[in-house]
Amino acid sequence: MNSNRYVENIQKKLSKYFDIETTYSYKNIAFDVFAKSFVRNEKYMASKKVVVYAFENNEYTFIKSETSMNIHSLNRFKETLIMATQDFVKPHGEHMSSIVTGVILLENGLDEELVKEIKKFKFTKSFAFGFKGWVYVRLLVVDLRKGLIIANKRGGEVKKFYEI
Amino acid sequence: MSALFLVLFSIVAMLVAYVTYGAWLTKQWGVDDRKTPAHTRGDGVDYVPAKSPVLLGHHFASIAGAGPIVGPIAAAIFGWIPVLLWIIVGSIFFGGVQDYGSLLASIRHEGKSIGEVIEVNMGRSGKRLFAGFAWLTLLLVVAAFTNIVANTFVSVPEAATASVLFIGLAVVFGFAVHRRGVSLGIGSVIGVILLFGCIALGNLFPLALSRNVWIAILLGYIFVASVTPVWILLQPRDYLNSFLLYFMMAGAVLGLLITRPTIVLAGYTGFNINGQYLFPMLFVLVACGAISGFHSLVGSGTTSKQLDRESDAKVVGYGSMLIEGVLATVAIITAAYITQDQLTALLANGGPVNVFSDGIGVFMTSFGIPFTIGKSFVALAVSAFALTSLDTATRLGRFILQEFFAQEGADKKNPLTNMYVATGITAGLGGLLAVTSWEAIWPIFGSANQLLAALSLMAIAVWLKKTGKNNVMFIFPMIFMFAVTLLALVFLIRDNLATGNWILVFFPVVLFGLSLVLAYQGYVHLSKKEETTKA
Numbered sequence: 001m002n003s004n005r006y007v008e009n010i011q012k013k014l015s016k017y018f019d020i021e022t023t024y025s026y027k028n029i030a031f032d033v034f035a036k037s038f039v040r041n042e043k044y045m046a047s048k049k050v051v052v053y054a055f056e057n058n059e060y061t062f063i064k065s066e067t068s069m070n071i072h073s074l075n076r077f078k079e080t081l082i083m084a085t086q087d088f089v090k091p092h093g094e095h096m097s098s099i100v101t102g103v104i105l106l107e108n109g110l111d112e113e114l115v116k117e118i119k120k121f122k123f124t125k126s127f128a129f130g131f132k133g134w135v136y137v138r139l140l141v142v143d144l145r146k147g148l149i150i151a152n153k154r155g156g157e158v159k160k161f162y163e164i
Numbered sequence: 165m166s167a168l169f170l171v172l173f174s175i176v177a178m179l180v181a182y183v184t185y186g187a188w189l190t191k192q193w194g195v196d197d198r199k200t201p202a203h204t205r206g207d208g209v210d211y212v213p214a215k216s217p218v219l220l221g222h223h224f225a226s227i228a229g230a231g232p233i234v235g236p237i238a239a240a241i242f243g244w245i246p247v248l249l250w251i252i253v254g255s256i257f258f259g260g261v262q263d264y265g266s267l268l269a270s271i272r273h274e275g276k277s278i279g280e281v282i283e284v285n286m287g288r289s290g291k292r293l294f295a296g297f298a299w300l301t302l303l304l305v306v307a308a309f310t311n312i313v314a315n316t317f318v319s320v321p322e323a324a325t326a327s328v329l330f331i332g333l334a335v336v337f338g339f340a341v342h343r344r345g346v347s348l349g350i351g352s353v354i355g356v357i358l359l360f361g362c363i364a365l366g367n368l369f370p371l372a373l374s375r376n377v378w379i380a381i382l383l384g385y386i387f388v389a390s391v392t393p394v395w396i397l398l399q400p401r402d403y404l405n406s407f408l409l410y411f412m413m414a415g416a417v418l419g420l421l422i423t424r425p426t427i428v429l430a431g432y433t434g435f436n437i438n439g440q441y442l443f444p445m446l447f448v449l450v451a452c453g454a455i456s457g458f459h460s461l462v463g464s465g466t467t468s469k470q471l472d473r474e475s476d477a478k479v480v481g482y483g484s485m486l487i488e489g490v491l492a493t494v495a496i497i498t499a500a501y502i503t504q505d506q507l508t509a510l511l512a513n514g515g516p517v518n519v520f521s522d523g524i525g526v527f528m529t530s531f532g533i534p535f536t537i538g539k540s541f542v543a544l545a546v547s548a549f550a551l552t553s554l555d556t557a558t559r560l561g562r563f564i565l566q567e568f569f570a571q572e573g574a575d576k577k578n579p580l581t582n583m584y585v586a587t588g589i590t591a592g593l594g595g596l597l598a599v600t601s602w603e604a605i606w607p608i609f610g611s612a613n614q615l616l617a618a619l620s621l622m623a624i625a626v627w628l629k630k631t632g633k634n635n636v637m638f639i640f641p642m643i644f645m646f647a648v649t650l651l652a653l654v655f656l657i658r659d660n661l662a663t664g665n666w667i668l669v670f671f672p673v674v675l676f677g678l679s680l681v682l683a684y685q686g687y688v689h690l691s692k693k694e695e696t697t698k699a
Contacts, residue, residue, distance in 0.1 A: 047277050047465030048210050052556050053394040096395050131393055
C-alpha cells in the first residue's frame with residue numbers, strides 16, 4: 001500500500017474520535033496528518049450544571065510519511081514528540097492524561113538497529129506527582145513495504161489500529 | 165402475615181394507581197406528543213433523546229439511594245402499618261405527582277430545573293439564599309451519612325475492614341487500569357473477585373473501633389477524597405460500587421422469594437413514641453420511599469433533557485416513584501419480620517443499616533450464603549453508597565462555598581475560595597454536627613429535603629394555575645408538606661433548646677424562617693387573580 005492511500009484510510013478511522021488537520025507544520029516539520037482528541041468525563045448530581053467531579057483525557061497524533069529513515073531523522077522525530085508534550089499539554093486540576101502519538105510511514109523499510117531504537121524509546125512524565133495528571137509518548141513506524149508495524153511499549157496499545 | 169403478600173400488595177396498588185390515577189393526571193395536565201426539549205434543543209451533549217426504558221433506569225438509579233432503606237426502617241418505631249400506608253399513599257398521591265409534575269413542568273420550560281424556576285422568581289438575592297440553603301443541607305448530609313457509616317462500622321466491624329480494604333482496592337484498580345494499561349474487562353473481573361476477598365478478610369479480621377474514632381477517620385477520608393484527583397479514588401470506587409448494588413439487589417430479591425418471612429413486628433405502636441409524634445415525624449423520616457424534594461431536582465435536572473416523547477413522562481416520572489415505593493416496602497419488611505425488642509436492639513446497635521443488612525443477611529442464608537458473610541456484604545454495599553453520598557456532598561459543599569465567596573476581578577483572593585480551606589470548613593462543620601447522634605440529624609436533614617418537596621409542589625401548582633390547568637392534585641400535598649416541615653422544625657427547636665444543643669437549634673431556626681418566607685410567596689402567587697398563559 002502506498003502512503004497516500006494509507007493516510008486516507010487512517011484519516012477516515014481517526015475522524016470518528018479526532019479533529020483532523022492535514023498539511024500541518026510543527027517545529028518546521030511538515031506532517032501529513034495532525035489529529036487531536038479531547039475527552040471530558042463528568043459525574044454530576046441531579047443537573048448537569050452540578051458537577052461533582054470531572055477529568056480530561058487528551059491525545060495528539062502526528063503522522064508523517066518518509067521514503068527512508070536513519071538514526072538522525074528518528075532522533076529528531078522523537079525530540080519533536082517530546083517537545084510536543086511541553087507545548088501541547090497544560091496540566092491543571094482536572095487534567096488526567098495526555099498522549100502524544102507519533103507515526104512514521106516508511107516506503108522503503110528500516111534496518112534492525114532502528115527497530116531496536118524504536119522499541120526501547122520511552123517517555124513518560126507526571127505533573128505534581130500525578131496529581132495534575134501525566135503524559136506519555138507512543139512511537140510507531142509503519143513499514144509499508146513489508147506491511148509491518150514497529151512500536152515502542154506504549155505504541156503497542158494502538159498497534160492494531162494502525163495495522164495496514 | 166406473609167411479608168411476600170405485603171410486597172405483592174404494594175406492587176398491585178402501584179400498578180392500579182399507574183393505570184388509573186396516572187392516566188387521570190395525564191389527562192388533566194394535557195400531556196400530549198408535542199416535541200420535547202431533547203429534540204427542539206438537541207445539542208448531542210445535554211439534550212439527547214433516550215428511549216423510555218433507558219431513561220427509566222437512569223432516573224430510578226438517580227433517585228434511589230440509601231434513602232428508601234434508611235427512612236422506612238427508622239420510622240418502624242411507630243409500627244409497620246403507618247409506614248406502609250404512607251409509602252403507598254405517599255408514592256401514589258404525593259411523590260409520584262411531584263416527580264411526574266416536575267418532569268412535565270421542566271419539559272414545558274425548555275428543560276430548565278425547578279431550582280432555576282424558583283431562582284428566576286426570587287432574583288439575585290434569592291439565588292444566594294438558595295445557595296445558602298443548599299450548603300446547609302449538604303452539611304446535614306455530611307453529618308447524617310458520617311453517622312450512618314460510623315454506626316454501621318461499629319455494629320458490623322467485619323464491614324469496616326472490608327470497606328477500608330475496598331477503598332485500597334479501588335486505588336489499586338484505578339492505578340492498574342489508568343497507569344498500567346490493564347484492560348477494563350480483565351480489571352473488572354479481578355476487581356470483583358478481590359472485592360469478595362475483601363469481605364472474606366473482613367470476616368477474619370474485624371476492625372473494632374469506637375464510633376468517635378470512625379467519625380474522625382471518615383472526616384479525614386472525605387477531606388482527602390474531596391481534594392485528590394478523581395481517577396485515583398472516586399471514579400474507580402464509583403465503578404466498583406455498581407457491582408455491589410447488582411449483587412445486593414439480586415441477593416435480596418432471591419432471598420425474599422425463598423425465605424417468605426412472616427411479619428412479627430407490631431402493626432401500630434402508638435402516636436407518641438418516646439416524645440416523637442407520628443405526625444409529623446413519620447412524614448419526615450420516610451422521604452425517598454414516599455415523597456422527596458431531591459427527586460424534583462433529578463427529574464427537572466437531567467431527565468427532562470433526555471425525554472424522547474412527552475408521553476414518556478408518565479412511565480419515567482410517575483413510574484419510577486412507584487417502583488421506589490416497592491423498594492421501600494422491601495426495606496420495611498427487613499424491620500417488620502423481627503420482634504420489637506430485636507428491632508430496638510438492632511437499631512440501638514448500628515441504626516437502620518444494621519437492621520437492613522441483618523434482614524437481607526438472613527434472607528440470603530436461604531440459598532447458602534453464611535449469615536456473617538451476607539450481613540457484612542450488605543453492610544459494605546450500603547456503607548459504600550453512603551460513603552459516595554458523603555464525598556459527593558463534601559465536594560458540592562466545597563464548590564458552593566468557593567463560588568459564593570469568589571469575586572471577579574478582585575485583587576486579592578478570598579481565602580474561602582481556596583480548595584483546601586473550603587473543603588476543611590465543609591468537612592469540619594459537617595463533622596461537628598456529626599458528633600451528635602444520627603437520630604438528631606436525620607429529622608433536620610429530612611425537614612430540609614421535605615421543604616424542597618413543598619417548594620417544588622408550590623412551583624408546579626403556580627405554573628399550572630398560570631396556564632389555566634387543574635392544579636388541585638398539588639394543593640393538599642403542598643399544604644400537608646409545609647405543615648409537616650414547619651411542625652417538625654418547631655419540635656426540633658423545642659427539644660434542642662431544652663437540651664441546650666445550640667447547633668441543632670440554629671439549623672432548624674434557619675430552615676423555619678426560610679419555610680415561612682417561601683410559603684408566604686406561594687400563597688401570594690396561588691391566591692392572585694391573573695390571566696392565564698399558554699403552556
